Amino acid sequence: MADKKKGKGGDKGKAPAAKAEAPKAEEAKAERVEEKAEAESGHGHDAHGEGAHGAAGAHGAHAAHGHKPNIREYMVIFAALAVLTVLEVGVAQIHGVGKTAMSLTLIGLALTKAAIVALYYMHLKHETKVLKFTVALPMCAPTIYAIVLISEAAWRHLHG
Amino acid sequence: MSATATAGAGDHGDHHGPIEIPDDPQYGVASPGKIAMWIFLLSDGFSFGGLLLTYGILRGGAKQWPPNPELHEPHLGINFTAGLTFVLICSSVTMVMAHAAAVEGNRKRLVSFLALTILGGVLFLCGQMQEYFGLFHFIPGLDHGLIHEGLHFGGSAYANTFFVTTSFHGMHVFSGVVYLTVMMIRSMMGKYDGGNHDHIEILGLFWHFVDLVWILVFTFIYLIP
Numbered sequence: 227m228a229d230k231k232k233g234k235g236g237d238k239g240k241a242p243a244a245k246a247e248a249p250k251a252e253e254a255k256a257e258r259v260e261e262k263a264e265a266e267s268g269h270g271h272d273a274h275g276e277g278a279h280g281a282a283g284a285h286g287a288h289a290a291h292g293h294k295p296n297i298r299e300y301m302v303i304f305a306a307l308a309v310l311t312v313l314e315v316g317v318a319q320i321h322g323v324g325k326t327a328m329s330l331t332l333i334g335l336a337l338t339k340a341a342i343v344a345l346y347y348m349h350l351k352h353e354t355k356v357l358k359f360t361v362a363l364p365m366c367a368p369t370i371y372a373i374v375l376i377s378e379a380a381w382r383h384l385h386g
Numbered sequence: 387m388s389a390t391a392t393a394g395a396g397d398h399g400d401h402h403g404p405i406e407i408p409d410d411p412q413y414g415v416a417s418p419g420k421i422a423m424w425i426f427l428l429s430d431g432f433s434f435g436g437l438l439l440t441y442g443i444l445r446g447g448a449k450q451w452p453p454n455p456e457l458h459e460p461h462l463g464i465n466f467t468a469g470l471t472f473v474l475i476c477s478s479v480t481m482v483m484a485h486a487a488a489v490e491g492n493r494k495r496l497v498s499f500l501a502l503t504i505l506g507g508v509l510f511l512c513g514q515m516q517e518y519f520g521l522f523h524f525i526p527g528l529d530h531g532l533i534h535e536g537l538h539f540g541g542s543a544y545a546n547t548f549f550v551t552t553s554f555h556g557m558h559v560f561s562g563v564v565y566l567t568v569m570m571i572r573s574m575m576g577k578y579d580g581g582n583h584d585h586i587e588i589l590g591l592f593w594h595f596v597d598l599v600w601i602l603v604f605t606f607i608y609l610i611p
Contacts, residue, residue, distance in 0.1 A: 294489065295482065295485060295486035295489055297483070297486060300479060300482045300483070300486070301479075304475065304476075304479045307475045307478075308472065308475065311468060311471055311472060311475065314468075314605065314609060315464060315465070315468045315609070317609075318464060318609040318610075318611065319464070325611050328610075328611055329610050329611065332605050332609050332610055333605065333606075333610075335605070336601055336602055336604075336605035336606075337602075339601045340598045340601050340602055343478065343594055343597060343598045343601065344594075344598060347478055347481070347482050347590070347594045347597075348590070348591050348594045348595070348598075349587070353413075353414065353416060354412065354413055354414040354416070356412040356413060357412075357413050357414070357416055357421070357424065360421075360424065360425075360428075361424055361427075361428065364428050364431075364432075365428070365431055365435075367432075367435075368431070368432060368435030368436075368438075368439065371435075371439055372435075372438070372439055372442055375439060375442070375443050376439075376442040376443055376446040377446070379442075379443045379444075379446035379447035380446040380447065382447060383446065383447045383448070383449065
């Protein structure tokens with residue numbers, strides 16, 4: 227969808243050769259203009275009244291940046307978050323389930339919730355690939371630390 | 387395009403209508419402020435990561451949790467905190483609605499939704515005060531706080547990790563409420579009229595991050611058996 231196009235644009239921009247970069251950036255811009263056309267329909271934004279699409283390259287980009295908020299999508303996400311929260315609290319109160327299985331389920335549910343907040347409410351889904359990686363890659367470090375250090379502590383406790 | 391970009395940069399705060407961000411091959415049209423907020427949130431994420439790691443290591447290495455049964459420390463109430471989690475999720479929804487109103491250029495809706503978001507944050511803080519100190523124990527159904535029940539800071543690894551992590555998060559909610567209030571006042575002054583929504587989106591990033599972290603803290607500290 228729209229974000230994929232944009233992702234492609236960001237990706238291509240990574241090419242180190244400046245020569246290759248310029249036309250590709252243009253292409254990305256053109257793609258965003260298309261998005262703008264989509265975003266514009268049924269949207270009474272005065273800044274959009276600014277002439278032909280070709281001339282409104284930056285505007286198209288802006289519409290992509292703003293990524294026209296989708297209220298229905300926000301409500302679906304809200305429902306999903308509410309359901310997942312109820313599910314989590316429900317799972318936590320089930321008796322007779324192994325601690326490990328329950329912990330892993332709860333962590334899975336929590337990470338799902340965190341991911342959909344970041345993707346939809348923080349609009350990460352609509353950012354370029356580079357910005358997505360800028361955010362996602364560093365957060366792998368604490369995750370790896372957590373896995374290694376917590377298992378080490380648990381192992382020591384079991385065998386020490 | 388460059389002319390509008392310069393104009394936008396010149397009077398950032400008072401600019402009416404969307405501010406043009408030149409298209410960057412890597413970061414698209416994400417504004418410098420937005421990228422900066424993301425990087426700040428990363429560093430903040432590491433802070434929370436450190437606290438949760440400490441908790442995980444202490445808990446993973448303990449025979450039982452709470453680690454000192456002879457202290458008779460109270461267990462954390464799940465249902466009340468689940469309510470607080472829901473309040474924060476609701477305030478995230480009102481935040482995205484506020485941003486949507488800013489994109490539309492609807493000042494009235496923007497201010498109302500920011501006010502609702504502030505209300506959510508304040509309710510959360512009240513809930514946390516109740517949880518710690520039992521400030522509202524005169525309301526039927528609410529008990530005395532955890533401190534009254536014998537959970538003391540410095541008492542055990544259980545008490546310490548709980549208080550440090552949740553209060554660090556509470557501090558974020560508090561700064562979020564201050565940030566929201568400042569932005570609501572600026573919105574009332576018309577600083578974000580005509581679709582000038584970038585600063586509202588950046589505010590939203592911070593607020594959603596506070597919600598996102600709470601989702602993780604709630605699971606790790608309260609729910610995990």
